[in-house]
């Protein structure tokens with residue numbers, strides 16, 4: 001995949017760019033293997049079949065040098081892979097019984113993610129400036145459903161410059177609206193605020209000193225939702241606010257992240273040591289999440 005200068009300019013301005021038709025959909029390696037893994041596994045799968053990985057890596061690798069020079073970011077030449085599955089048959093809204101300070105009061109069981117900046121990669125490497133994400137739909141029934149929604153960086157700077165500056169290079173943030181059935185949770189978290197249903201908040205999941213802050217905009221009114229098809233790629237910086245736009249169709253996508261230069265490689269032993277170090281020396285919020293990861297690896 002080779003990006004035009006217009007593509008790079010869009011990526012610089014918005015923080016993301018939709019590249020259309022980089023390969024014919026029937027060129028993709030057989031995805032039956034990954035489909036089997038999905039039916040037997042949870043929503044995020046890290047074990048991507050080798051032939052699919054090398055097919056997509058061949059698309060990503062030619063963009064490295066231009067990404068570094070156009071975006072002025074410091075990337076490694078490593079790949080981090082995962083697949084995300086949306087299952088429309090499962091529930092997208094379940095109210096948690098007595099949600100704690102760190103938890104979301106509402107959870108989805110179908111793989112959909114509400115507005116956020118990714119957590120795991122930020123807890124480990126604390127650098128979402130120098131991380132680039134290549135997102136490929138692998139199967140998808142229709143282009144206008146099962147997409148990602150994103151908040152363009154240039155628009156964010158116009159409508160809420162405080163938030164735009166706060167999220168620069170960041171991860172480990174959620175963005176949620178106060179609803180009639182979640183207002184009690186918000187009252188416990190934002191004790192000094194006068195809360196109203198319909199207010200939007202950034203939920204700070206990294207720094208211990210603050211619960212977060214109120215947004216000056218409604219992400220649902222500012223979002224852009226590219227219509228992605230199999231054969232397309234969405235390239236995004238890791239500090240672009242995003243979510244699953246809808247979970248109406250069965251959809252599988254593979255994500256290839258290029259992590260920052262100089263991070264410890266994602267080898268099992270090193271990975272475990274890094275998690276332990278961050279639990280001991282990081283913030284309490286980071287430790288809370290990383291202890292959960294530590295239990296499952």
Ligand SMILES: [Fe+2]
Nearest residue numbers: 113117118242
């Ligand atoms: Fe995400």
